[in-house]
Amino acid sequence: MHSETLSPVMSDALVILGAAGIVIPLFARFRITPVIGFILVGLLVGPYGLGGMVYEHEWLFYVTITDPERLEPFAELGIILLLFTIGLELSFNRLWAMRKLVFGLGALELLVISTLLAAFLSMMGQFWTGAVGLGLALALSSTALVLPMTGTQTPVGRAALSMLLFEDIAIVPIIFMLGAMAPYAQADGLNGLFDTVWQGLLVVIAMMVIGRFALPRLFAQAARTKSPEVFLGATLLVVIGASLATALVGLSPIVGALLAGLLIAETEYHAEVAGIMEPFKGLALGVFLLTVGMGIDVRTIWENLGSIALAVVAVLTLKAIVTGVLLRLMGARRSTATETGILMASPSETTLIVLAAASSALLIQPGTAQFWQIVTAIGLTITPLLARLGQVVARRVEPQPKFEGFSEDGEEPRVIILGFGRVGRLVADMLTRHDQPYLAIDSDADLIERCKREGYKAVFGNAARADVLERLGVERAPAVILTMDEPILAQRITRKLRSAYPDLPIVARARDSIHAAELYKAGASTAVPETLESSLQLSEAVLVDLGVPMGPVIASIHEKRDEFRERIRQGAALEHKPKLRTSTAES
Known part of the structure; x- marks a missing residue:
């Protein structure tokens, strides 16, 4: 009767998916490799286990593998x-x-x-x-x-x-x-x-x-x-x-x-x-x-x-x-x-x-x-x-040697750049100029091909996928830089990275001060608003043209940048307090 209602292939698929759905979470809970679990399940449901009793108890057909x-x-x-x-x-x-x-x-x-x-x-x-x-x-x-x-x-x-x-x-x-x-x-x-x-x-x-x-x-x-x-x-x-x-x-x-x-x-x-x-x-x-x-x-x-x-x-x-x-x-x-x-x-x-x-x-x-x-x-x-x-x-x-910041194959940890458009390439140029190793990732295949021809170290991939970042060695990276012009995606990636790697420096590009505050709330170490940087660059150019010495100009630019970032951070922190949420409109 069971052959008319459920084919052997469907029955086997049910057993396999059931084993995967039960074995992996159960053994992961006890920190035991699922290898043992799969073998034990195979022993239980196979022809030398419950599968050998199908002819005596027909209902076992649905939870065993006889062939x-x-x-x-x-x-x-x-x-x-x-x-x-x-x-x-x-x-x-x-x-x-x-x-x-x-x-x-x-x-x-x-x-x-x-x-x-x-x-x-x-x-x-x-x-x-x-x-x-x-x-x-x-x-x-x-x-x-x-x-x-x-x-x-x-x-x-x-x-x-x-x-x-x-x-x-x-x-x-x-x-x-x-x-x-x-x-x-x-x-x-x-x-x-x-x-x-x-x-x-x-x-x-x-x-x-x-x-x-x-x-x-x-x-x-x-x-x-x-x-x-x-x-x-x-x-x-x-x-x-x-x-x-x-x-x-x-x-x-x-x-x-x-x-x-x-x-x-x-x-x-x-x-x-x-x-x-x-x-x-x-x-x-x-x-x-x-x-x-x-x-x-x-x-x-x-x-x-x-x-x-x-x-x-x-x-x-x-x-x-x-x-x-x-x-x-x-x-x-x-x-x-x-x-x-x-x-x-x-x-x-x-x-x-x-x-x-x-x-x-x-x-x-x-x-x-x-x-x-x-x-x-x-x-x-x-x-x-x-x-x-x-x-x-x-x-x-023999006691194991302590980890000293290098991967097992001798490669230095490298900065990971997420997004490799105009901003990402400029960051890569500056890192190269100061002898800092990096690896960039972007989901635009044509862009990656062009950058590879120009000598950049870049790979194709979806930066939103945690497994892709793990394979690129994000756990060993000195820092991760987010340069993509996609605010929601940047916030989501920042949140995931901060949850998985609490001590990882995360530097993110922001559209404006509001977006920068959101990135700080998501866990960014530093968020850089484009509107702030353009304003600071204009101020620097004007002051230099007016004859103000370069040293004081650069010092004041850095001071104003730090002051503005601190204000954004404080605003992001205040929004985490429920009783103060109504007072943030003034910012």
């Missing part, structure tokens, strides 16, 4: 979007600077851990081909979970990123190697690997060349429409198109997604793209985590509790020790090596893919594959706990 395979395309989309946003945080210059870490540390970490695991499993009775497949699968770590916890700017994040990038690159040759090791498939596997390598290389080069010229023009056209929907459509077109292009030649779709992110990161639209994609990435990643939870069979875990617990502890311990030691040998701090090693001990979502490839190649038995799938699911579930453990142990091993 996890229906969610796999959405879970894959979540991973693709995640890798795309990671690419947005990088750049080709930064990747080139990290090449020694990626192909040095990353390759060494994967090779050493997989070799040790394969040797141990072989000694335990696993045939050597299956041991190699299992070793490679279990040596991988979770890009989807690790990087959102660490970011890519911290020392831990950079170390993890270098290893995870190499693992993502190595997935394709690993899968083809397993195919080559399969019975009667050696020749086809090697030929397939060769074809994938040269075809994939051609596709990547073509994407890089075309993307350099096409993407700025595509997003410029989307930005001119002033429509978030068009901008989102253009972004999804690029991500999905790049993923399909690499998938068609045998590469993983996540390679295309990462490359698309890297290409967009080179344009002035990267902050706006990252902000507009954030909600979709989080929801799709939640779907992936639900599928992980659905693969956990509690009864099987209970029946094999001892061996599963031993396997989890052994794999995590080995990976943590090897990764930490390698990082120390590469010159990392003790705290960084410790925290990164413990966090990278977690398995990966791609471990499940490699296990499936090894099983289909007949390198391991189905029962063995299921055992390690459960170990992987448990490892993914406790990844947030590993992150917390790594932080605690790292602080015990």
